[in-house]
Amino acid sequence: MNWVAALPMYNVTPALAADWRVLLDHVHRRLRPWLDARGDTLALVDPETSLHDFWLRDDLLLSQTCGYPLVKALAGRVQLVTTPVFTVDGGASGNYHSVLVARAAANVTSLAQCRGHRAAYNTPDSNSGMNLLRSAVAPLAGGRPFFASMIETGGHLASLQALQDNRADVAAIDCVSFAFVLGHLPHLASGLVQIGTTQSAPGLPLIASKRVPAEGIEALVGALADAVAHDRPLAKRLKLDGFARRPLADYTGILDIETDAVERGYPRLA
Structure with missing residues (x-):
């Protein structure tokens, strides 16, 4: 088999993209x-191709997805291969918020004060940008x-840019992405305030094709x-503290987050 691999989710800058490639080089060796x-x-x-199509390739040995599409x-x-553990606030045990x-x-200091304001989110299938934000809003929305x-931006960096351009007022940004932004693209955080955090969820998982045998998964880990x-x-630059073998059942909690918002009468971010 001629396998392929890519880690596309935290390529916040070209330098970080190069570092993720170095990590894959190490893994390859x-x-x-x-x-x-x-x-x-x-x-x-x-x-x-689209990331969704890439993730479904039969020859995929390793990539990274979001927990929401995973389930x-x-x-x-x-x-599911493993879950990165990041050295950011909220990143313990492979979690994130x-x-x-x-x-x-x-002039808002809490999410509750954002009623009637404009929100940006990255994509409808994002746990960090949509599902967790929907969950945080649901108890407030009645x-x-x-x-x-609402404005769909296509990515976290684009959501931050929408705030900078006064096209939106509030957004939910994956804490790992935001940590990279503060370190590498601080202009995107200029003039913004943190008004809270969402609940935690299992972090963005590393995945492989169903065709990878069990010994291949262990070799990858x-x-x-x-x-x-x-x-x-390299690990320090990538804010990586290692990896956690999270069971797939942990990720089904993301569906519970969705279900709770639906049961509160808030099935769609609006």
Whole structure:
């Protein structure tokens, strides 16, 4: 098998994209005995199709997705490999949350005060940008639309830019992405205030095709752990503290977050 791999989710800047590629290079080297024994190869690629299509490739050895599609569109169609543990607030044990940020000019200090304001979110299938925000709003909404308007931006960086451009007032940003923004793209956080955080959820998982055998999954887990342990400067730049073997059942809690919002009469972010 000619396998492919890519880690597309936290490529906040070209420098960080290069560092994630270095991590994959380390993993590739450590996987060579397993690959060679099978007569397999591995290519590190940039996804040329939609991420959803890329995640469903039969030849996918390793990639990263969001927990929401993992238990929705990808359910039963990919394998969970492991979950990164990040050295950011809320990142213990492979968890994460979203940071609620608002334009300082909006003069709000809490999500409750954002009723009637404009919200930005990245994509409808995002746990961090949509599902967790919907969950935070649901108890406040009373079964009615909460925001004056919504804008779908396509990504967390674009949501922050929408706040900067005065096209939106509030957004929920994955805490890992926001930590990278503060360190690498501080202009996107300028003039913004943090008004809270969402509840926690399991972090963005690493996945593989269903065609990867069990010993291949174990080889990947070992290679990832070794790569982080042996290149600590790289791990520090990527804010990686290792990986957690979270059971798939942990991720079904993301569906419970969705269900709770629906039962509160707030099935759609609005």
